[in-house]
Amino acid sequence: MESTDTAAPRVIVVEDEAAIARAIADRLSAEGWQVRIAHDGPTGLAAIQQLKPDLVVLDVMLPGFDGLELCRRIGDDQNLGVLMLTARDDETDMLVGLGVGADDYMTKPFSMRELVARLKALLRRVQRLGAAEQEPAAQTTLTLGDLVVDRASRRVTRGGELAHLTPTEYDLLLCLANAPGTVLSREQLLADVWDWVDATGTRTVDSHVKALRRKLGSDLVRTVHGVGYALEVPQAAEEQ
Numbered sequence: 001m002e003s004t005d006t007a008a009p010r011v012i013v014v015e016d017e018a019a020i021a022r023a024i025a026d027r028l029s030a031e032g033w034q035v036r037i038a039h040d041g042p043t044g045l046a047a048i049q050q051l052k053p054d055l056v057v058l059d060v061m062l063p064g065f066d067g068l069e070l071c072r073r074i075g076d077d078q079n080l081g082v083l084m085l086t087a088r089d090d091e092t093d094m095l096v097g098l099g100v101g102a103d104d105y106m107t108k109p110f111s112m113r114e115l116v117a118r119l120k121a122l123l124r125r126v127q128r129l130g131a132a133e134q135e136p137a138a139q140t141t142l143t144l145g146d147l148v149v150d151r152a153s154r155r156v157t158r159g160g161e162l163a164h165l166t167p168t169e170y171d172l173l174l175c176l177a178n179a180p181g182t183v184l185s186r187e188q189l190l191a192d193v194w195d196w197v198d199a200t201g202t203r204t205v206d207s208h209v210k211a212l213r214r215k216l217g218s219d220l221v222r223t224v225h226g227v228g229y230a231l232e233v234p235q236a237a238e239e240q
Contacts, residue, residue: 008034009123010053014044014070015085016062020108024057027112028119041065045073048080054126055081055119060097071100079129081122085110098211103168104194104204117196124195129167142177145234147220149177156216163215168193172208176221176231185228205229 011028015021016039025035036051038044041064048056056074060067071082084102097105103122106115142149146159154170156163165173171193176184186205190196194204209221209229222230 010034011055012036012053013057014038015059041070060086081126101166121195180231180233183224183230
């Protein structure tokens with residue numbers, strides 16, 4: 001039976017394979033979470049609009065319209081965490097999913113234990129962002145050369161051009177920008193941005209970095225092979 005405790009975290013599982021959807025729902029219900037299942041894109045969107053969940057587990061391949069389109073229709077809601085499921089371990093698919101607003105992805109078949117761990121971490125992140133919205137930013141604007149990060153509006157521009165970042169992309173950029181030139185390991189970024197306590201999701205970091213480079217320029221984030229990433233201070237800032 002699906003949990004209906006209104007005080008529990010709310011999760012919608014949008015998955016057209018009934019056995020997978022039920023297995024996920026049963027496991028999350030056992031964690032004490034409120035779970036609803038939808039088996040196609042339109043029903044999933046209606047459920048999201050009605051329930052206002054904390055998290056969505058979203059399959060890419062869905063009847064009606066697919067998970068990518070559903071993610072687009074959800075919109076840029078930083079208080080909703082989206083974990084996407086895909087049957088193909090294809091980096092292009094992953095980048096597209098992250099680009100339309102997914103916070104994380106897992107490929108099938110997956111470990112139910114890891115799925116729960118990732119969802120718990122994503123929930124902590126969503127709750128942390130919600131709390132941060134209620135607090136004034138200590139420093140509203142962060143400027144590094146032609147890169148400007150406005151914490152109050154969560155808007156990012158480079159060279160005067162507005163970059164349309166997903167909530168997770170913004171959080172990753174801000175984490176790097178708070179320590180420009182400093183190499184941050186993938187494990188540290190996972191802990192600070194995703195609130196993960198292990199290194200199972202390092203490819204998630206890599207995919208989000210690629211998305212940032214695509215939107216803000218390939219020169220902005222430097223790879224330190226075997227270690228992690230650093231934000232390169234733009235030349236204009238170094239010359240001042």
